[in-house]
Amino acid sequence: MLHLAAGIGMLTLPVFAHAEDITVFAAASLTDAMGDVAKAYEAQNPDDHVRLSFASSSTLARQIAAGGPAELFISANEKWMDWLSDQDLLEAGTRSDLLGNSLVLIAPAQSDLGNITLDDKSDLTSLIGEDDRIAIGDPDHVPAGIYGKQALGNLGMWEKTEPRLARADNVRAALALVERGESPIGIVYGTDAAISKGVKIVATFPANSHPAITYPVAVMKEMKNPASTRLLAFLKSSDASTIFSQYGFTLPQQ
Structure with a gap:
């Protein structure tokens, strides 16, 4: 046997x-x-x-x-x-x-914020309240956040925007902050915004404002x-x- x-x-x-x-x-x-x-x-x-x-x-x-x-x-x-x-x-x-991929600015789907153009005259902090934060993957290590920092820097917005960031562990966590309305705007990839019913794209960062993703x-x-x-x-x-x-x-x- x-x-x-x-x-x-x-x-x-x-x-x-x-x-x-x-x-x-x-x-x-x-x-x-x-x-x-x-x-x-x-x-x-x-x-x-x-x-x-x-x-x-x-x-x-x-x-x-x-x-x-x-x-x-x-x-x-x-x-x-x-x-x-x-x-x-x-x-x-x-x-x-x-x-x-592309880099976009999003807002909650029910937000009153309409489509905007991002350029060197833009000020993202003007789009949020005094106590609000802008959702983004942590620019110190998350790729979407790194691209976001580069874009904001090239558009002359980094210094003013940096203190107002809500730094997330990854890009999906940043997306979730905006979906839940905890952040009135956020910076994510275009593909992340596309799969979410809870957000809308209000602007796309110029391709020349950051390295190719x-x-x-x-x-x-x-x-x-x-x-x-x-x-x-x-x-x-x-x-x-x-x-x-x-x-x-x-x-x-x-």
Whole structure:
């Protein structure tokens, strides 16, 4: 009987060997889009399972550096991917720019604030009350906040605006502050505003007011397996691009 059980175990091992889990660390702004992309990938690769972990790119990069089990990382800016590269944590030849985005000013959906133009004569503090704050991902480490600081600085608004910021742990947390009416305005990605019924876009920051918003992707060193390679290829496929585009993301060539 022992020999029979062992034989059965050996016979079933190849079946389980085909199944692959792929752990993906992705920027919080990708939450909805990556959920749909993962489902589409699994439909085409039923033996693979995608595990998604979302947070600020800075938080995820630090987790990876500390030994976090990510096989793929998608950052919302180049800075944190560069940071991992400097520590030799990326699989050579796997890094590329996957997506782009826009930076917008939002208000609660029921706000009386109408569409405005942002330029070097704008003053965001004039749009809020004396005790109000402007929601934004923390400019010290959250990519959306870093882009926001750069845009505000280039438009001559940073010094006046900085003391009036509500610094959130990630861009989705900043979005939530505006959705709940805790902040009368906020700075988020265009894709975050697009998925929310609780906010409206009142302005788009000029593209030349901040560096191009890019989402680099890479496989983590020594974590490469056939499944992570398949998923990386799928992320660059037309099927995935269609889903990303539906959420408002742009493609690198655009």
